[in-house]
Amino acid sequence: MSARPPLIAVCGASDARADERRVATEVGTLLVGRGAVIVCGGVGGVMAAVAGAVRRAGGTCVGLLPGADAADANADVTIALPTGLGEMRNALIARCCDGMIAVGGGYGTLSEIGFALRIGKPVVTLGSWDVHRPGDTGTDPAPHPAGTAADAVDWIMQRVLAR
Amino acid sequence: MSARPPLIAVCGASDARADERRVATEVGTLLVGRGAVIVCGGVGGVMAAVAGAVRRAGGTCVGLLPGADAADANADVTIALPTGLGEMRNALIARCCDGMIAVGGGYGTLSEIGFALRIGKPVVTLGSWDVHRPGDTGTDPAPHPAGTAADAVDWIMQRVLAR
Amino acid sequence: MSARPPLIAVCGASDARADERRVATEVGTLLVGRGAVIVCGGVGGVMAAVAGAVRRAGGTCVGLLPGADAADANADVTIALPTGLGEMRNALIARCCDGMIAVGGGYGTLSEIGFALRIGKPVVTLGSWDVHRPGDTGTDPAPHPAGTAADAVDWIMQRVLAR
Amino acid sequence: MSARPPLIAVCGASDARADERRVATEVGTLLVGRGAVIVCGGVGGVMAAVAGAVRRAGGTCVGLLPGADAADANADVTIALPTGLGEMRNALIARCCDGMIAVGGGYGTLSEIGFALRIGKPVVTLGSWDVHRPGDTGTDPAPHPAGTAADAVDWIMQRVLAR
Secondary structure, three states: OOOOOOEEEEEOOOOOOHHHHHHHHHHHHHHHHOOOEEEEOOOOOHHHHHHHHHHHOOOOEEEEEOOOOHHHOOOOOOEEEEOOOHHHHHHHHHHHOOEEEEEOOOHHHHHHHHHHHHOOOOEEEEOOOEEEOOOOOOOOOOOEEOOOHHHHHHHHHHHHHOO | OOOOOOEEEEEOOOOOOHHHHHHHHHHHHHHHHOOOEEEEOOOOOHHHHHHHHHHHOOOOEEEEEOOOOHHHOOOOOOEEEEOOOHHHHHHHHHHHOOEEEEEOOOHHHHHHHHHHHHOOOOEEEEOOOEEEOOOOOOOOOOOEEOOOHHHHHHHHHHHHHOO | OOOOOOEEEEEOOOOOOHHHHHHHHHHHHHHHHOOOEEEEOOOOOHHHHHHHHHHHOOOOEEEEEOOOOHHHOOOOOOEEEEOOOHHHHHHHHHHHOOEEEEEOOOHHHHHHHHHHHHOOOOEEEEOOOEEEOOOOOOOOOOOEEOOOHHHHHHHHHHHHHOO | OOOOOOEEEEEEOOOOOHHHHHHHHHHHHHHHHOOOEEEEOOOOOHHHHHHHHHHHOOOOEEEEEOOOOHHHOOOOOOEEEEOOOHHHHHHHHHHHOOEEEEEOOOHHHHHHHHHHHHOOOOEEEEOOOEEEOOOOOOOOOOOEEOOOHHHHHHHHHHHHHOO
């Protein structure tokens, strides 16, 4: 197994509410405490909140930006990678991470959850999408809803480290 | 406005049930009758059903394949485009279409719905995902659930032609 | 083997010179005569010239656009697929085709040639890039320079149909 | 301007010769000395050589892998991002960097050079491709050939910091 730390995606809207940004801040701090590297979409809202927490905790946060200009990154991501992919960079975030924490979020976050589950990555949600398929038998690897940032981080780290 | 016909994505699982494949077949026939060009993921299940219906109706169906080999396409797509993008081709399907019809579907379809809504494309569902965001005020451009293939095609063509 | 016609990419600059557009027009006409479907970047210059020739000859030309808006396509592509990938759509053109004809061209065309050769697609050039690697022993599958549109089409169709 | 360090792509073949790997090692050491963060394709040959040098010098090297599995990364990249894009990840490397150093290299490197020049990124080459367009007037922003690793690093850092 690789000696590299696990890579956890933290997803959520760029126009997140204050309570979502607070949760994202907690998540970032806790993930650094657990030795994870964080990847996010690199711009505002939840992404800025988590990047700020990671920087203050001394961790590393990679920002996969939708646009082509690194200057669009929030001030706190450690490494800004402008992808030029637009919203398709959501699929790249889901692809490259070991596990995902979704905090609130809009349709972009929904696409990230769908992608991550499609390719078998564990996903935990905090006040995020609740998704139901007609005829769902409950055997699918649905996103796991967590009540607190600490629960979400515990759950995802346990799943990621067990691989 | 362009003289080109509208491009409608038909999405659904490669391991679709028989009733989902039947609905996809109806959708394909009706879309060709309305002058649309169809885009799909190019492989099995819903994608094979819609491509077969489109071919029999004399229409055009573009298949955006996940893999790198055109030979993986189902026998009926008119034009097979192997993207090599893996499941990220879902984002490309959402990006290039004028509107989307989702029939049943798994997490891949969920990612396509999320993407399409994120970038403002109209989405109609047939026995597909029901998605809820906590605190949702009902003002979002949520996917429109339709009861029959004919209703779905009517709804999407009306939305697409009104643009 | 698939019954679908071969898919030939025709690449070149959007600011092509008149002689390059003339060559692209010849290439398009000849490819339709050979039963090929054409894929190009969907915008101006060489891409508009080849799409126009394909339309007049009654063939099919797929345009993989860099932007997110189908309205940016030239008037003649049969099917416009806005990818939103920016210049990365060049890699998609190289990936999805069975073979490539490069007419003149700038750095974008150079990237398409490099990609196509990297993934083993045959490439023929008409007044396009001449590339040399230090220490090149001449055993690499270099792009094949052709003198006329007819030679280029003959060469690529022979290579593609032999597969 | 951002306070983040410049991001320099180091490109070259996975089956590089020993002399190319030596040059890549020198380039990596020198780039860390200049405060750059390095991005590469994350696998073998030139990519492994530069990642090893960066690790030993205490720097940061991001690996954008073609495949979907982080375990395919060489042992030395600091952050492994499996993109699942196949060779299209070359376009992502060109897109996200501030400047590019190409060491030797095959057709994949040629595609990276083409892409980087197409989107206006400075490119310096060390024993890499020599490209000529018929009718080239010498006014294009061609790749700059350097004689030594030190010259290449000087040239690229000067160009990148001047922006």
